[in-house]
Amino acid sequence: MMLFRNLHLKKWFGDKNKFERIWLLGKIEFKLRYYENTLGLLWALIKPLTTILMYYIAFNVVIKQGIPSFISYLFIGLIVWNFFIESTSGTIQILRTKKFLYEYNNLYKIDIYVSTLVANSLGFLFNFIMFLLYFIFLEKHRIGFSQVNFLFYLNLIPLFLILFTVTLGISMVLSSLYVFAKDINQIWAVLSGFMFFLSPIVFKLEDYQKRLPSMSEINPMAGIIINFRNTLMYNKPPDMKLLFIDGAYAVIFLIIGLILLDRLGNKAAEKL
């Protein structure tokens, strides 16, 4: 634990109030995100719907890929991706925007990250319910709803946990680097752009895997999206190999994130 002495991880694990505090901060963050503008939570509905429409026109009307149930296919890919990209891009400057939390009261920095991701998880949950409603009421005739085995949905728990941890790790990496290099904002915009098009979000999975072999293993988001679709759409168990690889990514990113936050993040108060 000496490795993370600035983060006080040992004390954090022993703190009984941490869940309560994270939930409090998360709820307030959620409110800030969705209730600060006129349309409020409606944006959580409008945004995915408009992006779905956009990609539907591009990749199903203009470029005919012929993916069955393309809207559901896109829906899942986009809500998973949006959680990832909104959390990582949104937290790059978190050590600056949330300075008030750690500067005057010595809050554990890790609370700030987890609570922000909890707020985003609530947004994800909202989008997920929208997907289920769409899927059950408008798509069931194609899939044969009676055949959907809801026990498979239990696999969503480890899948979301992996998604959450990968996102948390990358958020900590990016925001710690931001303390010393403000360029990280632009770099991440470019890098995540690549990640988007190197994931099977808008592409047919067979084409993607044929033309970009082993990309599903290299890009952590690819495997996560594939497994979300297996579970939600195709009534299949997750691809165990990808699940394992993504789990490993989650652990690695989390460790790198913690190290960087420990080493660079403690300079945040004076540098930002």
Place this chain on the structure above:
Amino acid sequence: MEQQNNIAIRAVNVSKTFSFSEDEHNTIKSRLFNFFKPVKKKRLQAVKPLSLEIHKGECVGLIGRNGSGKSTLIKMLCGLYPVDKGTIEMNGTTMLMNLGLGMSHELTARENIYISGSILGLTIKQVDDLFDKIVDFAELREFVNTKIKFFSSGMMARLAFSIAVNAGAEIMFLDEVFAVGDIKFKKNAVTVLENSWLSGRTVILVSHTMDIIQKYCKRTIYLKNGELIFFGDTEKAIELYTSDNL
């Protein structure tokens, strides 16, 4: 062992140097033509190596001119700034109070109270119980659901002070909290210093108001250009400070 438990803060040989880049290009032209020229770095030793011990339940004053390193020192002591060298040992939760900062301006008074209380180690239930006391002490009953960005600086200071006092941390750094606020607030704040509220808590009081330091602090730290000139009897510290700045 007894003595060990009596220490709130122990700093051994701590110092702090800041390095920052100088931006000497005043025009776009000079910026373009000097693209690859390395930026000039400036170093400033804000606090020179010093050691000190502050006991539990003590009210310690901290004086010195502007830029003498007072704020840097308290930020080091409360763990916000990593030190260059040396060690800082602290026993207890801390809170740094500086003219109503430490709160989010985008949040309401209610949310700020809950967040600060929770960070200071209280459970939500405990904040529930303290809530009315905090609001009434700050005299902000009508504005609990108002975002504090709409508050006046006096209101903000009252809120922060009320949170600090009622939900308080064991070690409190009060950085010029008496500078804002009207007569009534100052009276309240002074009453707090005198009353049982702060008893048992360790207070480090930064102020330019010598009366307050004189009245409430037995011992005082005098900093000059980042150097610890004196730490001990308040009368002596103030005497040194005033004779230095005649």
